Amino acid sequence: MINKSQYFQMTNFQTPSYSISSKIATNAYYWYYIIVRSFFLFCVSLAIKAGIWKPLKNVESDIDVYEGKVKPLFLKFSDCENIKEYTNRNQNIDPIFYNRKELTKIMKVENNEIELKWKRRVLIEYTPRGNIIMFYDAYKGGFSYYSDNTVVPIRILNIVAMKYVMRYFCMDFFVDEMTLKNNTSPFIRILNEEDKEEIEKTKKIFSNLSKKTKIDYKDMPFLKFKNTESVIKNDSVSNVVKEKRINKFVHLGKIYNYSIIQKKKINQLSNINNIEEETYVFKNVNYEDYKKQQKR
16 A cells, blocks of 8 residues: 655755854844944034034025015015105005096096006016016006016016015005015005905896896805805805905016017197198299399
8 A cells, every 4th residue: 555645745844043153243243233323423413513514404496595585675665664654665656546436537548647657667577487577557456577488486476576566666566465464555455345346246146137037146156256265155245255365467478579669659630721821821933033032
């Protein structure tokens, strides 16, 4: 009879046995690593204390460096201790800007004096994202600019706007509440009131529409308004939660589109009969008189 164990022999696994020399080598390597690393850290700490070696700091971006040069000056410029300083910071702003109704009437006239005056006050600034030409647009109520880059970070535009209001003493035009905390520009209040009026007009439109269609406008999730976070759910406008105001920037195109030379207006005469008749009075002269005048 065949013994099956002859055909299926099991392999005998034996646990490895470490020698004493291998254990000593392992421990020696471990302590060598600890000693060398501790010595290296000790040398680094001495070098830092002696000022020989300085650890690397976080490298600032070009925008951080650019903002660091302008923003402290702007914060100092906007910090007014009395009314005299505040008036001085806004000496170039016409009083009509604080009367929105009168300003709206004037802005309806094309190329009016106020609009043209602020378009002439131009700031040409080199930024980390290229050159920018900026001026305040009285008609649009914001800063218009030319730049070769179609996409300019809002952070850079705010920095250029800071330099603009400092250059032309028009601090109230800077209405950004994110960059300048506790911004006291009266234009923020005026713009918020305009938003409330716009909300009221829109509510009346949807209210009249809901009466005809029998659909409640308060349940419309798409009914949102500029400068608001919440949807209108109450009849009171004061319950609407407002976001912080930011500056308005309008891109007008690339720099080559900006014309530095202003076109001179040519006054054309609409009717020649308006000219005085004495200028065009002719006398009949015969040939003999003409010859006598030539001899003289």
